Structures are given as C-alpha cells and as structure tokens.
Amino acid sequence: MERKDFPARAVWNPFRELARIENELNKLFTEFLPSTRETVEAVTWAPRVDVYEKDNNLVIEAEIPGAKKEDIEVKIKDNAVVIRGELKKEEEKKEENFYRKERFYGTFERVIPLPVEVKAEEAKAEFKDGILKLTIPKATQEHEVKIEVK
Numbered sequence: 001m002e003r004k005d006f007p008a009r010a011v012w013n014p015f016r017e018l019a020r021i022e023n024e025l026n027k028l029f030t031e032f033l034p035s036t037r038e039t040v041e042a043v044t045w046a047p048r049v050d051v052y053e054k055d056n057n058l059v060i061e062a063e064i065p066g067a068k069k070e071d072i073e074v075k076i077k078d079n080a081v082v083i084r085g086e087l088k089k090e091e092e093k094k095e096e097n098f099y100r101k102e103r104f105y106g107t108f109e110r111v112i113p114l115p116v117e118v119k120a121e122e123a124k125a126e127f128k129d130g131i132l133k134l135t136i137p138k139a140t141q142e143h144e145v146k147i148e149v150k
Helices: 014-032 037-042
Strands: 049-054 057-063 072-077 080-087 106-113 124-128 131-137
Touching (some): 072 131
Antiparallel strands (some): 049 057, 124 131
C-alpha cells in the first residue's frame, strides 16, 4: 500500500554514498597534502614495513614481492631510510579480456623516518624471499656534559 502523504523517492544506495565520501576525502587530501606531479605519476605503490629494535640495532623489514635485489635501492638520508626500485614484468600477456588485474608493475618508493639516531655507515641490507631486511646499529653517544658551578 502506497502512502499518499509520503512522495516516492529513489532507493538509497549505500555504495553510492561511500563513493561520494571517498571522493570528498580524496579532494581533501589532494588540497591539503601537496605533492609534486612527478611523484604522483611515477610512484604508485609503497612496500609495507615493520620497524623495530633488536640487540641495539634498528631493524626495518619491507615486503617487496616479485622484486630482484638489483632493482632495489636503499639510502639513509636526513634521518630517514628511502627504499625505491622497480618491479618489472617478465612477459606481457596478449589476452584482451582480463577479469581481474591486481598485480603491480612499475616504480615504488617508501620513506621511513628513523625513530632513533643511527650509525648509517654501518648499515647492512639483505634481500630474501621478497623481504628486504635492513639492520642499522643505533648510535650510542651519551650526551652528558658536566657544568662547573661557580
């Protein structure tokens, strides 16, 4: 039975509302978080990382599945670790009708701020089974200064 005092309206679609919210958030982030056009176009993926301390070292483990160690570059600069590289496609598929395409190929970059002072020149990196593991000794300088009382 249709109510005469309540006009017929379009059916509420929660997915349409979520898409609207996502668009608003994207606009907000684009407006308030400036980035260079080159960075946005060139870097579309960042590896996930774990950062922890172990045996007076800072350890960073980054997931980079499908990468080769020669395609990964690691730098320590301005109290941050920069991991960048490229995942290359080994062969191109000629089929036109993909049902799903989720695998990533292209350049990546991740900048990880360091939570403690480190000895960058003593850092070591190894890459095994898609995991990049950086081990960086923590700086052990004591900042104690004796001040003479007059």
